[in-house]
Amino acid sequence: MSRLNATFARLRSEGRQGLVSYIVAGDPSPSGTVELLHQLVVAGADVLEVGVPFSDPMAEGAVIQKGHERALANGMSLQGVLDIVAAFRQADQQTPIIMMGYANPIERFGYEAFAAAGAEAGVDGLITVDLPPEEVDAIDAALKAVELDNIFLISPTTPASRIQTIVERARGFIYCIAVKGVTGSGQLDATEVARNVALIRSKTALPVAVGFGIKDADSARAVAAVADAVVVGSALIDAMVRVAEQEPVASEHQRHAAATALLKSIREGMDSSPS
Amino acid sequence: MTIDITPELFASVPDAHGRFGPFGGKFVAETLMSALSDLEALYARLKDDAAFQREFDADLAHYVGRPSPLYEASRLSDAIGGGRIYLKREDLNHTGAHKINNTIGQALLAKHMGKRRVIAETGAGQHGVATATVAARLGLECHVFMGEEDIRRQSLNVYRMKLLGAEVVPVTSGSRTLKDAMNEALRDWVTNVDDTFYIIGTVAGPHPYPMLVRDFQSVIGREARVQSLAQAGKLPAGLVACVGGGSNAIGLFHPFLQDAEVAMYGVEAGGKGLETGAHAAPLSMGSPGVLHGNRTYLMQDDDGQILDTHSVSAGLDYPGVGPEHAWLKDIGRVNYVAANDEEALAAFHRLTRVEGIMPALETAHAMAYAERLAADMSPDEHIIVNLSGRGDKDILTVAAIEGIEV
Numbered sequence: 001m002s003r004l005n006a007t008f009a010r011l012r013s014e015g016r017q018g019l020v021s022y023i024v025a026g027d028p029s030p031s032g033t034v035e036l037l038h039q040l041v042v043a044g045a046d047v048l049e050v051g052v053p054f055s056d057p058m059a060e061g062a063v064i065q066k067g068h069e070r071a072l073a074n075g076m077s078l079q080g081v082l083d084i085v086a087a088f089r090q091a092d093q094q095t096p097i098i099m100m101g102y103a104n105p106i107e108r109f110g111y112e113a114f115a116a117a118g119a120e121a122g123v124d125g126l127i128t129v130d131l132p133p134e135e136v137d138a139i140d141a142a143l144k145a146v147e148l149d150n151i152f153l154i155s156p157t158t159p160a161s162r163i164q165t166i167v168e169r170a171r172g173f174i175y176c177i178a179v180k181g182v183t184g185s186g187q188l189d190a191t192e193v194a195r196n197v198a199l200i201r202s203k204t205a206l207p208v209a210v211g212f213g214i215k216d217a218d219s220a221r222a223v224a225a226v227a228d229a230v231v232v233g234s235a236l237i238d239a240m241v242r243v244a245e246q247e248p249v250a251s252e253h254q255r256h257a258a259a260t261a262l263l264k265s266i267r268e269g270m271d272s273s274p275s
Numbered sequence: 276m277t278i279d280i281t282p283e284l285f286a287s288v289p290d291a292h293g294r295f296g297p298f299g300g301k302f303v304a305e306t307l308m309s310a311l312s313d314l315e316a317l318y319a320r321l322k323d324d325a326a327f328q329r330e331f332d333a334d335l336a337h338y339v340g341r342p343s344p345l346y347e348a349s350r351l352s353d354a355i356g357g358g359r360i361y362l363k364r365e366d367l368n369h370t371g372a373h374k375i376n377n378t379i380g381q382a383l384l385a386k387h388m389g390k391r392r393v394i395a396e397t398g399a400g401q402h403g404v405a406t407a408t409v410a411a412r413l414g415l416e417c418h419v420f421m422g423e424e425d426i427r428r429q430s431l432n433v434y435r436m437k438l439l440g441a442e443v444v445p446v447t448s449g450s451r452t453l454k455d456a457m458n459e460a461l462r463d464w465v466t467n468v469d470d471t472f473y474i475i476g477t478v479a480g481p482h483p484y485p486m487l488v489r490d491f492q493s494v495i496g497r498e499a500r501v502q503s504l505a506q507a508g509k510l511p512a513g514l515v516a517c518v519g520g521g522s523n524a525i526g527l528f529h530p531f532l533q534d535a536e537v538a539m540y541g542v543e544a545g546g547k548g549l550e551t552g553a554h555a556a557p558l559s560m561g562s563p564g565v566l567h568g569n570r571t572y573l574m575q576d577d578d579g580q581i582l583d584t585h586s587v588s589a590g591l592d593y594p595g596v597g598p599e600h601a602w603l604k605d606i607g608r609v610n611y612v613a614a615n616d617e618e619a620l621a622a623f624h625r626l627t628r629v630e631g632i633m634p635a636l637e638t639a640h641a642m643a644y645a646e647r648l649a650a651d652m653s654p655d656e657h658i659i660v661n662l663s664g665r666g667d668k669d670i671l672t673v674a675a676i677e678g679i680e681v
């Protein structure tokens with residue numbers, strides 16, 4: 001069984017919702033990313049989402065955009081991200097890792113070359129923000145050949161007929177976008193999320209993770225009530241940036257601690273009943 | 276690429292997926308897909324709708340001032356001593372550039388969709404001004420995204436947009452130029468997709484934009500074709516246009532594509548020289564990739580990151596290019612060449628002094644190449660240059676380069 005399927009099966013048998021953490025590889029530093037990923041697992045992440053930095057991340061809000069800029073300034077590349085995953089795998093064989101990025105760096109690397117290298121490094125799935133189903137055939141074939149899951153986004157604007165098309169192609173899980181907007185934006189509307197998740201569930205048995213706009217324990221708990229997993233990204237990166245702003249000499253260890261503390265509080269919020 | 280160049284070929288693109296051969300497509304986040312489908316469906320319905328076309332044509336005639344003249348630049352042609360140079364005077368349009376042809380068309384689409392707000396990206400500010408203008412006329416809220424660097428070098432256009440009631444939003448990410456303005460406009464659109472129409476300013480972006488912008492701009496070439504036959508008694512030997520995203524170029528070229536005897540030259544920004552890397556010439560020097568919703572030629576590094584560009588003209592300072600141009604390059608129908616900053620500045624001065632026509636710095640790139648081309652032609656041949664815009668917006672830039680305080 002794939003790591004993703006095993007993880008969602010375990011969560012289901014435990015009656016718990018999963019927590020997916022997103023950080024950008026190479027931010028705050030390339031040398032610290034592997035350690036940060038391990039720390040996120042300790043803090044409660046069930047699935048790790050690793051952002052592949054791109055010069056033009058057009059679906060990201062300001063917080064994650066700046067993370068991409070810092071990572072690129074630190075010299076991070078697609079090969080660098082694969083190396084980070086491989087290094088992480090030496091100590092952790094269980095936790096699934098999803099790469100999330102944009103088409104161009106992957107296209108440049110070559111779809112088949114990327115799929116082979118990803119499988120070799122221990123990647124489990126890929127989200128390519130700007131490859132909707134209409135443009136996905138070539139990479140889909142390459143990923144399938146090495147049993148990597150291609151993970152699709154479904155947005156509040158996706159019509160029901162399109163949801164059907166998407167779930168038929170999807171593997172691993174469905175990533176349901178909570179708000180119309182870029183990452184880190186907006187106030188999520190729990191009722192609307194619930195309606196959208198229900199619509200998706202009526203068409204597929206795949207697990208549904210909800211992301212965009214989840215900032216803290218409260219918003220995570222609201223979403224966990226209807227979803228199989230909750231994705232947190234901008235809030236983690238923001239927590240690391242704030243430490244550095246308040247204390248310019250903050251060590252990388254302190255920054256990591258800020259992210260893991262937030263993730264831990266979100267995990268606890270999800271596991272406790274509403275106050 | 277081995278492809279038979281037939282008249283039918285040019286009518287066959289884009290295909291149903293918005294592709295021009297391997298280029299084009301719809302590479303956007305899922306949130307935008309249904310907005311693009313709606314736009315595609317609306318445009319498919321209105322494209323051949325007589326009432327819509329009448330409305331568009333009437334606006335072009337009475338608001339923009341079309342047809343724009345085809346002017347024989349006699350003194351310039353005599354001075355060069357080769358082929359005759361004709362200028363398609365898009366600079367005489369309302370707001371001073373070809374950009375208004377497209378914003379009139381897209382504003383009509385926005386109106387049909389009942390959107391109350393329009394957004395645009397802009398580099399030189401000409402598309403921003405043209406968008407702010409149609410928004411004022413229709414009473415629509417208007418936000419224009421513009422890189423900080425461009426706000427500085429096109430300050431006159433920034434003030435024009437404000438006078439027209441638009442909000443100019445400074446973009447501080449990346450290289451702070453056109454590419455980043457487009458990222459930011461796409462982010463705004465994702466967020467406000469219900470009530471907002473995105474008026475893209477060139478033949479780039481996801482399908483159906485490259486197609487509909489081409490269709491709206493093709494009025495340039497249709498007029499030029501008729502005018503050339505009437506005034507010169509034949510089709511031109513060549514067409515020349517500058518290429519930023521490629522809208523003024525495709526507008527001129529498209530109605531001539533099936534005329535095999537008409538050679539075509541798209542002029543990219545050579546910046547400090549193609550050999551220096553500091554330029555904005557993806558067709559001349561780049562490689563295929565995916566950016567801003569389509570597959571096309573891009574300036575990128577080995578890791579697929581988009582490179583910073585350089586051009587003296589803000590409107591050409593873009594690392595990508597419309598997908599139809601990428602295809603026209605690969606099938607060999609259009610020649611893509613470059614003129615550098617220095618050559619463009621020299622051409623700017625020459626046209627101003629010899630003909631009393633001050634071109635935009637973007638347009639000056641086309642003029643620079645046209646002079647070279649005409650020099651090697653005989654006087655019984657002629658070429659048409661798309662004089663895409665007037666240069667008033669650039670006088671502060673030119674003055675600064677020459678160390679003059681205005």
Ligand SMILES: Cc1ncc(COP(=O)(O)O)c(C=O)c1O
Binds near residue numbers: 402590
């Ligand atoms: C006068 C003028 N010409 C040309 C361009 C370049 O755009 P395109 O290649 O789409 O015609 C611009 C863009 O701002 C412009 O203002």
